[in-house]
Amino acid sequence: MGKFILRVNMSDLSIKKERVSEKYRVLGGRALTSTVVADEVNPTCHPLGPNNKLVFAPGIITGTNAPSSGRLSVGAKSPLTGGIKEANAGGLPAQKLARLGIHAIIVEGEPQEKGKFYVLSLAKDTAVLEEAGELTGKGMYETNELVWKKYGDGVGIIGIGPAGEMLMTNAGVSCNDPENGPGRYAGRGGLGAVMGSKGLKAIVIEQKGPGEVQIANPELFKQGQQKLTQGLLSHAVTAQALPTFGTAVLVNILNEAGGLPTRNFSSGRFAGAGKISGEVINEWAKTRGGKVGHPCHPGCVIRCSNVVNKPDGSYRVAPVEYESAWALGANCEIDDLDDVAELNRICNDVGLDTIEAGCTLGVAMEGGVIPFGDGKRAIGILKEVGYGTPVGRIIGNGTAFTAKAFGVTRVPVVKGQAMPAYEPRAVKGIGVTYATSTMGADHTAGYTVATEILSVGGKADPLATAEKGALAKAFQTSTIFIDATGYCLFIAFAVLDLPDALQGMMDTVNGVLGTNYTLEDMGRLGSEWLKLERSFNEAAGFTKQDDRLPEFMYYEKLPPHNNVYDVSDELLDSVHNG
Amino acid sequence: MIVYLYGKFREKVPGYTVEDDCVLQVDTGPEETIASIMERLKILPGEVAHIFLNHQYSTPSRKVRAGDRLAIFPVEMAVLYRQYFAKYEE
Ligand code: SF4
Numbered sequence: 001m002g003k004f005i006l007r008v009n010m011s012d013l014s015i016k017k018e019r020v021s022e023k024y025r026v027l028g029g030r031a032l033t034s035t036v037v038a039d040e041v042n043p044t045c046h047p048l049g050p051n052n053k054l055v056f057a058p059g060i061i062t063g064t065n066a067p068s069s070g071r072l073s074v075g076a077k078s079p080l081t082g083g084i085k086e087a088n089a090g091g092l093p094a095q096k097l098a099r100l101g102i103h104a105i106i107v108e109g110e111p112q113e114k115g116k117f118y119v120l121s122l123a124k125d126t127a128v129l130e131e132a133g134e135l136t137g138k139g140m141y142e143t144n145e146l147v148w149k150k151y152g153d154g155v156g157i158i159g160i161g162p163a164g165e166m167l168m169t170n171a172g173v174s175c176n177d178p179e180n181g182p183g184r185y186a187g188r189g190g191l192g193a194v195m196g197s198k199g200l201k202a203i204v205i206e207q208k209g210p211g212e213v214q215i216a217n218p219e220l221f222k223q224g225q226q227k228l229t230q231g232l233l234s235h236a237v238t239a240q241a242l243p244t245f246g247t248a249v250l251v252n253i254l255n256e257a258g259g260l261p262t263r264n265f266s267s268g269r270f271a272g273a274g275k276i277s278g279e280v281i282n283e284w285a286k287t288r289g290g291k292v293g294h295p296c297h298p299g300c301v302i303r304c305s306n307v308v309n310k311p312d313g314s315y316r317v318a319p320v321e322y323e324s325a326w327a328l329g330a331n332c333e334i335d336d337l338d339d340v341a342e343l344n345r346i347c348n349d350v351g352l353d354t355i356e357a358g359c360t361l362g363v364a365m366e367g368g369v370i371p372f373g374d375g376k377r378a379i380g381i382l383k384e385v386g387y388g389t390p391v392g393r394i395i396g397n398g399t400a401f402t403a404k405a406f407g408v409t410r411v412p413v414v415k416g417q418a419m420p421a422y423e424p425r426a427v428k429g430i431g432v433t434y435a436t437s438t439m440g441a442d443h444t445a446g447y448t449v450a451t452e453i454l455s456v457g458g459k460a461d462p463l464a465t466a467e468k469g470a471l472a473k474a475f476q477t478s479t480i481f482i483d484a485t486g487y488c489l490f491i492a493f494a495v496l497d498l499p500d501a502l503q504g505m506m507d508t509v510n511g512v513l514g515t516n517y518t519l520e521d522m523g524r525l526g527s528e529w530l531k532l533e534r535s536f537n538e539a540a541g542f543t544k545q546d547d548r549l550p551e552f553m554y555y556e557k558l559p560p561h562n563n564v565y566d567v568s569d570e571l572l573d574s575v576h577n578g
Numbered sequence: 579m580i581v582y583l584y585g586k587f588r589e590k591v592p593g594y595t596v597e598d599d600c601v602l603q604v605d606t607g608p609e610e611t612i613a614s615i616m617e618r619l620k621i622l623p624g625e626v627a628h629i630f631l632n633h634q635y636s637t638p639s640r641k642v643r644a645g646d647r648l649a650i651f652p653v654e655m656a657v658l659y660r661q662y663f664a665k666y667e668e
Contacts, residue, residue, distance in 0.1 A: 236627065236656040245585075249655050252584055256649040258633035268633075278655075279585065279596040426633075493657070560633050 011109030028060035031484035033075025059486010063098025070297035090296035091175030091184030093156035099211020111199030140182035156205035161351025164192030168396030187353030216514030224507025231501025247322035248278030259426030264362035272335025327358020339375025359418035367406025415440035477526025627656035
């Protein structure tokens with residue numbers, strides 16, 4: 001059986017199986033979702049109306065036994081940014097979709113009956129739309145539990161919580177992890193609201209075993225798979241740091257760098273950072289029986305995920321990532337990790353992106369809705385999102401919306417999307433990525449280039465050199481390439497340093513597709529795909545003025561470095577036009 | 579100067595906890611560098627992932643002075659998108 005595309009029309013509830021064109025055959029993940037969106041979605045359409053389309057695509061490598069390659073890309077026009085959006089997640093669904101031969105799912109139209117929700121149930125040779133029934137209105141924990149009860153333990157679930165059902169623009173798309181937790185989120189950009197607007201509560205995927213993934217050149221693939229695995233298992237970050245401490249190890253590191261955004265981006269240091277750090281999560285795994293070194297999907301050798309338990313040793317949430325610990329902790333001046341973990345759990349349940357939610361709480365605190373540092377009241381207000389109260393609906397619509405509602409001018413967003421956990425005034429290079437990414441402020445849009453390997457920059461301070469515009473673009477092109485493959489972006493730590501691992505990654509891509517891509521092609525293809533995304537955004541109304549950081553960062557000095565953001569507009573404009 | 583220790587380096591401070599700052603007060607002589615402080619603390623260069631001197635990402639060759647703040651992270655805490663960080667050298 002070859003690969004196919006499933007086209008699901010929510011207006012007439014039809015499902016069509018379509019052949020994969022040669023143009024789409026060599027694409028996967030973000031490259032595929034963005035190409036479909038660019039080909040089929042009118043850039044000026046309402047993101048929550050019938051003319052937007054929601055695309056799910058496993059990566060090129062996903063479904064094979066290559067390490068850490070089980071990512072699912074979700075794409076559409078974003079209701080948060082108004083531009084093109086791709087967000088990706090691990091968990092069970094992507095590998096299962098790929099092993100059923102599904103190249104992509106395109107969901108279009110809108111249900112005739114507003115407020116009615118469906119489940120798309122997939123198995124070998126079957127695809128059925130069923131009424132969501134009792135799942136409607138349920139949080140993601142209960143949804144996942146009910147789905148496993150009905151469809152069997154181990155099925156993959158892509159779903160939305162009440163925030164998505166209520167079309168809130170901070171709603172994310174959940175993927176279940178191997179224990180059926182809902183914490184693997186394609187969180188950013190409000191794609192959960194797009195899924196809600198299509199009347200789709202969940203996609204359930206029944207699939208077991210290695211499936212039918214096609215590999216054009218198995219010998220080359222195997223060589224590449226071995227090289228990459230070796231690299232991941234030998235590199236200090238992917239073999240030691242991430243499995244031991246998870247990404248939250250960065251809390252202490254960014255705090256020492258003076259770049260941990262604190263109190264709604266008014267300082268780069270948080271006095272309580274140590275209390276919400278990866279080191280504490282690691283300690284709790286020993287004392288409370290949680291877990292570190294947890295894989296979010298079968299076959300991840302990096303295993304950066306964790307399970308954080310309550311004081312009594314019972315399960316609370318998985319995972320607490322760096323971005324979430326920071327957003328719901330330092331950015332709100334909350335230094336109680338139990339409160340932070342509970343806020344994270346609520347995000348996973350209600351169906352919210354944790355970065356956007358933490359930044360939203362930060363501006364709500366600045367607006368006087370609740371005090372900074374008050375974890376218990378933050379928990380209360382975040383729960384309201386799920387209940388759909390007026391305040392809950394404001395919070396559920398994200399940082400920029402909430403700032404407007406409460407008259408706050410320190411608004412840490414680019415293109416309407418909240419900033420992640422690296423303060424651009426302290427870490428200037430990442431500000432270039434935030435400003436110029438097609439996705440809005442997004443740390444994952446560009447940190448992966450191998451400066452030495454690709455011979456770009458390669459100096460001690462690459463972003464202080466004349467080539468920094470070109471370098472920032474190289475960051476973004478290599479990232480979009482990895483996002484197309486279905487590999488977890490964290491392979492980049494090893495790929496960054498080890499030429500053999502990078503070659504291994506390319507060999508697996510060539511092995512699956514039967515192509516002869518070189519490292520230069522990685523840059524060329526990445527560039528083409530970025531151009532496609534930028535063209536969509538331009539047609540949607542974005543100009544170079546949107547490639548800027550928020551105004552306050554240009555005049556408010558950030559302690560402890562006491563810097564403003566001083567990267568010139570000319571440099572930002574040169575990233576994609578240089 | 580004050581040295582902040584993280585990860586397994588915390589074990590050099592008796593009674594440390596992972597939640598609280600783990601600090602050592604160290605006297606600095608003339609011509610003291612980060613490398614010489616590390617040597618005094620019996621921290622080998624190969625054990626170290628990241629060094630921050632007064633919040634600046636630094637190489638061990640930098641000179642240190644009284645009143646400085648030095649933070650040292652071990653290799654098993656190596657996560658950092660370090661290409662974004664200016665590295666300060668002497
Ligand atoms: S490294 Fe972490 S996020 Fe990436 S696939 Fe593995 S467990 Fe998931």
